[in-house]
Amino acid sequence: MASEPALDLTDQVPNNPPRRARxxxxxxxxxxxxxxxxxxxxxxxxxxxxxxxxxxxxxxxxxxxxxxxxxxxxxxxxxxxxxxxxxxxxxxxxxxxxxxxxxDDSDLTYILRKGTPLHAEAISKRKTLAPAVCDALIEVGHPTAVVNMLTSRRSFISETGMDDLLEASRDHLEYCPLLVQRSEMKPHHAMTMFWWSESEEREQILMRYSADRSELIEICGDVFAMAAAENWADPVARKTLQLIERRQRNRAAIERSRYESLEDAIEHAEKSGMDRELAQEIGYLGGIKPITAAKILTDPGGEALAVFCKATGLKRHYLSRLWAALRRPTEIGPGNLHPHYERIRDVYEMLSVAKAQSTLRYWNWSLSSSFRNRNAEDHIEDETDREFSSSHRTARLVFGD
Known part of the structure; x- marks a missing residue:
């Protein structure tokens, strides 16, 4: 029986060894x-x-x-x-x-963190993407890979991943139309992303993510009487109940105002033009804080203005008057509506009062969160609270703080 050839164990190796055996x-x-x-x-x-x-x-x-x-x-x-x-x-x-x-997820996460954007693109095209892999793709932040992930019906994004995507969408507007379609998107994500989204996504956000607060109002209705009996002394309860309350307009502000009503203030703005003082007064009469009113009245898209008018019970022609007070054209000729105003009017018509109120109240609650007057001696803001707070995150992203 022939034996196997003996291996050469010396260190001498030819310069160009044959590779057939290898x-x-x-x-x-x-x-x-x-x-x-x-x-x-x-x-x-x-x-x-x-x-x-x-x-x-x-x-x-x-x-x-x-x-x-x-x-x-x-x-x-x-x-x-x-x-x-x-x-x-x-x-x-x-x-x-x-x-x-x-x-497995660990392998793919490792490759994403060690590899190139092209490796991220390849992984983003896998049939299924688990939450941990999606988190790593978001962390890597290669836009093409993120778009592939958002487009996939078999990618599963965690809530923390959605938080990070929301922040990234400020600089990558191409994410917005894809995020609006994701089942993982929560109303607080959508209501925040509204401020930098295009008109089509804004309309989808208002139609799909606005709440009517009916359950909240029913369950918490008796708390209003309790808070009133305490003379609204608890600022946390007062702020929370303002989000739930049915009535939008501020009756106390109307009694103090030099204008007879919200409509009267808008008529004055139409005649004399909108200035800072009048804008704040319109906000107070409409039940919102100055910072929220400023954001709505300076919003170039205008959909927020439609929300404000519908939520405060303003008739359609007051939307037109408020639009004109901001020196925006309502017509391009006799009997021909300006396309921009016509689109905003359509948004106004599509919204229900209840959903418009919920949207306006959420904006007011969240946008004003970072601008509250706080007494450093009786309020210590924990960094963990800031991280988990939806209202603080919204204000930070919208105003860039």
């Missing part, structure tokens, strides 16, 4: 690690994987690409090899990253 051995090891578990013990697969990985370190791109293609359909390949191949040049790793199902 290529054959590489292919055989790939075949071994690609075997199903029913065909090979896990110990043998692990040993073969260790040896194969060492050989891949010295392989050229053509050999690594061959290995990557061969391992695409496998479900049990050693993940250390998959991670290594996943971080190779994108020409080698692309199909493996997109299609192989053996990668």
């Amino acid at each position: 290529m054959t051995l590489l292919r055989r090891l790939i075949d071994v690690v690609a075997l199903p578990s029913s065909r090979i013990p896990p110990q043998d697969r692990s040993m073969a994987g260790d040896v194969l990985l060492e050989m891949l370190f010295d392989a050229d791109d053509r050999e690594r690409a061959f290995c990557a293609r061969r391992l695409i359909p496998t479900h049990e390949a050693p993940r250390r090899i998959l991670r290594y191949l996943g971080l190779c040049r994108i020409e080698i790793s692309k199909d493996l990253l997109e299609q192989n199902e053996s990668f």
